[in-house]
Amino acid sequence: xxxAHEVIARDPGGHSWSADPYADALRAGRGxxxxxxxxxxxxxxxxxxxxxxxxxxxxxxxxxxxxxVLDVGCGPGRLVTELAARGRTALGxxxxxxxxxxxxxxxxxALRRSVFEPLPGEGRWNTALLLDGNLGxxxxxxxxxxxxxxxxCPGGLLIAETVPADVDERVDVRLVGAAATEGSADATFPWxxxxxxxxxxxxxxxxxxxxxxxxxxxxxxVSLRSRSTSSxxxxxxxxxxxxxxxxxxxxxxxxxADS
Numbered sequence: 442x443x444x445a446h447e448v449i450a451r452d453p454g455g456h457s458w459s460a461d462p463y464a465d466a467l468r469a470g471r472g473x474x475x476x477x478x479x480x481x482x483x484x485x486x487x488x489x490x491x492x493x494x495x496x497x498x499x500x501x502x503x504x505x506x507x508x509x510v511l512d513v514g515c516g517p518g519r520l521v522t523e524l525a526a527r528g529r530t531a532l533g534x535x536x537x538x539x540x541x542x543x544x545x546x547x548x549x550x551a552l553r554r555s556v557f558e559p560l561p562g563e564g565r566w567n568t569a570l571l572l573d574g575n576l577g578x579x580x581x582x583x584x585x586x587x588x589x590x591x592x593x594c595p596g597g598l599l600i601a602e603t604v605p606a607d608v609d610e611r612v613d614v615r616l617v618g619a620a621a622t623e624g625s626a627d628a629t630f631p632w633x634x635x636x637x638x639x640x641x642x643x644x645x646x647x648x649x650x651x652x653x654x655x656x657x658x659x660x661x662x663v664s665l666r667s668r669s670t671s672s673x674x675x676x677x678x679x680x681x682x683x684x685x686x687x688x689x690x691x692x693x694x695x696x697x698a699d700s
Contacts, residue, residue, distance in 0.1 A: 462618040464539035467492065467517050476614040476632065484614075484634075491516045491573060492543075495523035498658040499572075503527075505653075505664060507598050508567025513556050513589070514575035518544025525549050534560065556588055566593050571601040580611050580631025582643040589667070590647060596669040599649070601640060605661040609639030637663050 466474045472488040490496065495503065503510075503523055508530070512520050515533025517540055524531035525548055533544050533551035544551035554560060556578060569589050571578075579585055589599055613629040635643070637654055640663055644651075648668035655662055 462616045463537060465618065467537070467539045467543055473619045475617050477617045478612050478614055479629070483617075487573070491519065493519065495519045496658070498660055499523065501657055502570070502572065502600055502662065505598075505600060506568040506570070509562070509565070510568045510570060511560075511562070511566045511592060512570045512572075514571070514573065514578060515544055515549075515551055516540050516573060518547050518549040518551060520570060520572065521549035521551060522547040532561065556585070556592075560592060563592055564594060566597060568598045568600065569593055571599065573602060574634075576601055576603065576635050576640065577632040580613075580633050582633050582635060582640070583647070586644055586647050586649065590649070593667045595667065597667045598652070599665045599667065601663050601665070603637045603640050603661045603663055604634050605656065605659065606636050607638050608634050608636045609642070610634050637661055 462474055466472055466486075466488045470489070470492040472486060474486045474488050476484040476486065499520060500523065503520065506524075506529075510521075510524055510529060510531040512524075512531065512533040515521050515535050516537075518533055521531045521533040521544055531550065533541070533549055534554045534556060535541055535544075535551065536553065536555050538553055541551040541553045552560075569592060571585075571589070576582065576585070586599075593599065611631065611633050614632045615629045641651060644665055649665040650668075651663065652666055653662075653664045
């Protein structure tokens with residue numbers, strides 16, 4: 442899950458944040474960890490599942506993926522690692538240094554990067570994943586879906602995990618640990634929660650086409666195709682060519698190595 446992790450980051454609205462509880466939870470491999478609204482409402486985060494190997498539901502999702510896969514908010518990297526084990530081209534991105542290092546240690550490729558920053562292979566990814574609540578990134582579903590359309594090839598596939606209820610909300614939250622009071626008052630960041638109906642309402646005006654909706658293991662998913670701009674668009678199961686380095690920021694564009 443790519444929330445406000447460990448380092449200072451910035452979303453398109455100019456909000457900045459820092460959060461250490463997430464990095465601490467990843468290092469421990471367990472929670473408790475929550476998203477906390479200003480009214481005290483807590484959303485528990487499933488750190489143990491994120492830090493484990495891909496489970497049966499995850500593998501079913503990955504079976505639906507096509508070609509080269511970009512995992513947005515890859516967290517500790519279970520999905521990227523599973524794809525790598527299958528011999529698939531996959532890259533995870535996350536603003537958390539701890540998450541990227543964890544992914545690299547498992548053998549996956551990952552960059553410490555926001556989805557709203559320049560990324561390798563823009564416009565050539567076949568599949569993008571938004572799982573584990575990452576539809577909430579930036580608190581602006583329209584901006585996030587528009588950005589994903591730029592990253593995918595024409596007719597590319599987005600697989601998104603939704604809230605298993607008809608929810609459409611934008612809130613300011615902070616990450617907190619066991620005491621539910623960790624973090625400073627200025628550590629809040631914008632987040633969104635969307636059920637499947639809300640996701641479709643946001644996606645259709647941007648040209649996304651629904652291809653499937655399903656539930657598995659008490660989790661809900663939607664798959665969408667981006668707008669096809671050319672009849673010569675790359676075949677869905679072909680592999681995208683991904684550049685892995687940029688001259689101006691070589692360290693930021695290179696997968697993190699275990700040091």
